[in-house]
Amino acid sequence: MKKVILSLIVLLVIFGSCKNDTSKKVEGQKSTTEEVKVEKKAVDSPNYIQEGVKIAKSTGKTLKGKLKAAIHEGGLVNGIKVCNVTAQKLMDSMSVVHNVKIKRTSLKLRNLKNAAPNQEELAILSQYHKQIAQGNQIKPIVKEAKDEIHFFAPIFIDKVCLNCHGVIGQDIKPETYKEVKKFYPKDEAINYKEGDLRAIWSIVMKK
Numbered sequence: 001m002k003k004v005i006l007s008l009i010v011l012l013v014i015f016g017s018c019k020n021d022t023s024k025k026v027e028g029q030k031s032t033t034e035e036v037k038v039e040k041k042a043v044d045s046p047n048y049i050q051e052g053v054k055i056a057k058s059t060g061k062t063l064k065g066k067l068k069a070a071i072h073e074g075g076l077v078n079g080i081k082v083c084n085v086t087a088q089k090l091m092d093s094m095s096v097v098h099n100v101k102i103k104r105t106s107l108k109l110r111n112l113k114n115a116a117p118n119q120e121e122l123a124i125l126s127q128y129h130k131q132i133a134q135g136n137q138i139k140p141i142v143k144e145a146k147d148e149i150h151f152f153a154p155i156f157i158d159k160v161c162l163n164c165h166g167v168i169g170q171d172i173k174p175e176t177y178k179e180v181k182k183f184y185p186k187d188e189a190i191n192y193k194e195g196d197l198r199a200i201w202s203i204v205m206k207k
């Protein structure tokens with residue numbers, strides 16, 4: 001536990017200082033752009049991309065670690081319980097640590113409440129799906145709003161995900177899926193294959 005707290009503090013210090021650097025740079029740029037800009041535009045800022053990727057990676061790694069530990073301890077049903085109880089809490093606390101808003105969202109949802117995409121996220125999701133259908137690689141995207149930076153990055157399906165997001169009767173055991181349905185009667189987040197785009201990270205950073 002001590003170790004976790006320590007590393008959170010270290011992360012806070014590292015990202016805290018990164019944030020100051022980047023916001024200073026953008027403040028400098030802002031004077032050359034128009035004052036009122038309702039329309040969001042894509043910015044080509046490697047700093048924000050880097051910062052977003054770091055946050056997404058560390059949150060994803062922590063989530064996956066918790067999920068794997070839960071499955072190891074008490075099987076898939078325990079994994080579902082832990083996802084149900086922990087996933088959102090963990091993202092909320094990572095949001096506090098990084099001083100951003102972190103969300104995962106998708107065209108096919110399990111948790112309708114926390115994960116529903118907004119207009120902007122829907123546009124990014126359809127852009128990514130279109131690019132994949134055309135055989136193109138997809139990359140993180142950064143958009144600049146008035147006081148915020150909106151970062152997006154893909155989340156792909158790997159083997160372990162198939163246990164709960166794959167095909168019922170093939171990857172997902174019917175008894176596991178029964179448990180999913182108990183928590184999420186309107187679940188749509190199944191029938192994925194390895195390598196599929198499952199969702200996106202949507203991270204809102206303050207300028």
Ligand code: HEC
Pocket residue numbers: 064067071076077078079080081083084085087088104105106108109110111112114115155156157158160161162163164165189198199200
């Ligand atoms: C043990 C079952 C289980 C496994 C394995 C699993 N998930 Fe999930 N997943 C869930 C549950 C349950 C939720 C709903 C969590 C909540 O209520 O916030 C969920 C939600 C999600 C969401 C949020 C969007 C939504 O539809 O609610 C994403 C994204 C996601 N999972 C991706 C993955 C990825 C990627 C993997 C593999 C690394 C994975 N999941 C593995 C059970 C699982």
